[in-house]
Amino acid sequence: MERVETSPSAPVQEDAPDVHTRQARLFASVAIGAIVADQATKALIRAWLAEGETWPAGFELIHLSHVENTGAAFGILQGAGPLLVISSIVGVVVVLALLxxxxxxxxxxxxxxxxVLGGAVGNLIDRVLRGEVTDFIDPTHYPAFNLADSSIVVGVIALILLSFRPQASPDEGTE
Structure with missing residues (x-):
């Protein structure tokens, strides 16, 4: 960490751009990783399984199924592609504003x-380029989903849990 000192009696300060650069790199790495993993797994499913096909057949706990979803989570809003594209773009803008x-x-x-951003962009890519989202993780008695959906859910749960962290007061550490 680079330190800047203007005079022998001046307080030592962290180089602020360094913190922001590391934060931006972390954000980009995680988001791009989520997008790449999502798109790669969807491409593999489309290549290996015909639409509607399940593997392994007869396994009751969880399996892979090639499902094309024109709606949102749990199959709601089927055929509402333009609305889902717009809401995804709004979600991306909100995440960037929060960042x-x-x-x-x-x-x-x-x-x-x-x-959250990586998952939203992963599904947005499918909606824009293909008009539907490929789902493939298929637990018994639960709708199929994909890695983008998982990224969004894990990110949102983490944000909720983080909101319960004790916040430092502005006066803390000044005594």
Whole structure:
């Protein structure tokens, strides 16, 4: 960490751009990782399984199924592609605004936002390029989903849990 000192009696300060650069790198790495993992697994499912096909057949707990979903989670809003594209774009803008206002150096908050953004962009890519989202993780008695959906859920749960952290008061540490 680079330190800047203006005079022998001046307080030592952290180089602020360094903190923001690390935060941006973390955000980009997690978001891009989520997008790449999502798109790669969807491409593999489309290549290996015909639409509607399940593997392994007869396994009752969880299996892989090639499902094309024109709606949202749990199959709601089928055929509402333009509405879902617009809502995804709004979600991306909201996440970026939250990142902009994020406390410097809060890695957990940054990573959680990146997971939400990565998942939203992963499904947005499918909706824009294909008009539907490929779902494939298919637990018994639960609708199929994909890694983008998982990224969004994990990110949102993390954000909720992080909201319960005790906040430092502005006076803390000044005594």
């Amino acid at each position: 902009y206002t994020a406390p410097a150096g809060d890695r957990l908050y940054t990573a959680a936002l990146a997971l």
